[in-house]
Amino acid sequence: MANVTLRGVSKRFKNLVAVDDVSIDIADGEFVVLLGPTGAGKTTTLRLVAGLEKPEAGSVLIDGKDVTGFAPSQRDVSFVFQQYSLYPHLSVRDNLAFPLKSPAHSLNASQIKARVEHVAELVQIAHKLDNRSTALSGGEMQRVAIGRALVRDPAVFLMDEPLSSLDAKLRGDLRVELKRIQKELGATLLYVTHDQIEAMTMADRIGILDEGRLVQLGTPREIYEDPVNVHVAARLGQPAINLLPVSVMGGVSAPQSASTMGIRTEHLDVIGQGTRASDNDDAAMKVAATLERVEFLGDQNRLHLRMGDHRIVTLGDGDIEYRIQPGSEMTLRARNALYFDQNGERVRG
């Protein structure tokens, strides 16, 4: 395993800047997740690390060595592609064994067999080892693709949305499993996803990508609690953060330049049901809202509220739906608001 460094890496396709001056330092054994919407440049960033694309500017270092001009085969990386790129004419077993049959490894047949079977257990595909790789479901194919990466012991693992095609249950299982395997191997892993839960649960650090730029890099907690702009704040949190003009909340002490405030759903408490905010409530950030709809999710209820022209969402306890009806008025109190200026940049007050 090794550390990986991107230094001011840029890549353009004709007029489109896919990756724009990205710098990241990934420590040995670190799990870094790049999070961003489709088209943010996540795949391109991974391909730059793998050597499948050549950057216009900047350099890529693996284990302290500048590998910018190196071919993929010289870089000692393993890659899980977004579209599970199995070798369709080979069996599952041969797919898993393929990377081991490189002259870079000097394994004999029984060592390869043992390694393949061990990895097949890890990704829970052992029972299909002798299937044709095209006779698998999408989820099974993706597990084989992950297994093909894990079968080697590369300097760095690169994974491009490896779980996005799996069903929810398997995704949850593999999320935990992948994190465990990574810890166990002490693997350096650069992982790409658009799924915030994957990012939050697995990452040591998350990098937020938007239009090719690395907007923020930090631990999941830093990114969640201390976002640098509206875009990052809105990317994490389910339901998404409530964004309101500062003027909507009465009596707030917002910083001078702030124009938007963001309040996460868990920071918006219902303090009075069936009542309007009255003058003798002392807390500063209070607001009256009308309940429009309750979404029952089992462990929690999402309250969709209307506040003048604005819609907001907050959480209520499990049985709140028995106590209030759509149309009822309620009073809310906001805590820990985040402020943003006109350009969406964070204003710290």
Place this chain on the structure above:
Amino acid sequence: MPNNPPSILDRSADKAAALTPARMSRSIKGLSDRAVAWWFIAPTIILLLAINIFPLIWAVKLSFTNYRANRLNAEVKDVGLRNYERILTDPDIWQAMQATAHFVFWTILLQTLIGFALAYLIDRKFRGHAFWTTVILIPMMLSPAVVGNFWRFLYQPQIGLFNYIVTFFTGAEPSSFQMLGSVDLAPWAIVIVDTWMWTPYVMLICLAGLRSIPDYIYEAAEVDRASNWRRFWSITLPMALPFIMLAVLFRGIENFKMFDMVMLLTGGGPGSTTEVASITLKREAFEKWRTGYSSAFAIILFVAVFGLANIYVKALNRVKQR
């Protein structure tokens, strides 16, 4: 359907679609859907029966007789399996089968090797590859009759370009050898012409095979540190194999019944060195007028090609299954 409660799917277009066949079948003079379907395919079936199936059955029948098409009034006797026995022991027939085997084997081997190599080069997408693809395809677009005549001139010992090219590379005297006139060279002369003409076709099919391999497979192999050599042997070749096998099948069947081009080039000569099966068959049927005998020969050829093709298609399917 009539008893189902109305659903959202019962939009007017769906209703119309559901109703149309029933109304139509009533309006076409009381014909049912099935009958209408039969009317549509009947012309094709009749044509197939008339020009394929009936002659085949008729030939089977004739193959058991001593019928001669040039003696219409002669008595036709049933000779049982005698025609078949004589064919299988006739040295001339075996000579023809050997000439055919030589021709089929070498043309397929050369066309597959050269065709695949060309396809592999063109798939590298070098500059001007579209232009060269078109140039390479030209021979295939000519008629075999044109190609036959054309190559007779190229093979002329005194004026032919072919002999001069050979001279250029080997230094041998141009008129010291005759491609079409020599017993040793003539079988190779027809192989060269067929290869010249049909390699482009094999190349085209191989190119389709190579283009069907997605780029990301190669990228995966590159990341997996497979050498170029290994990428070729364990990805390119196996994934293009069904296409290559298809090309071999088409060329094999086609060359097993080769007639026109060889007829124009050598007429089966010198002696009978290039007399492939179809030429022998034509001699028996329309020069010697042994209709019953040649029918039996045709049936044997048919069964042989049909059987081999069937075995081959099974193998092809197994390769595709992997």
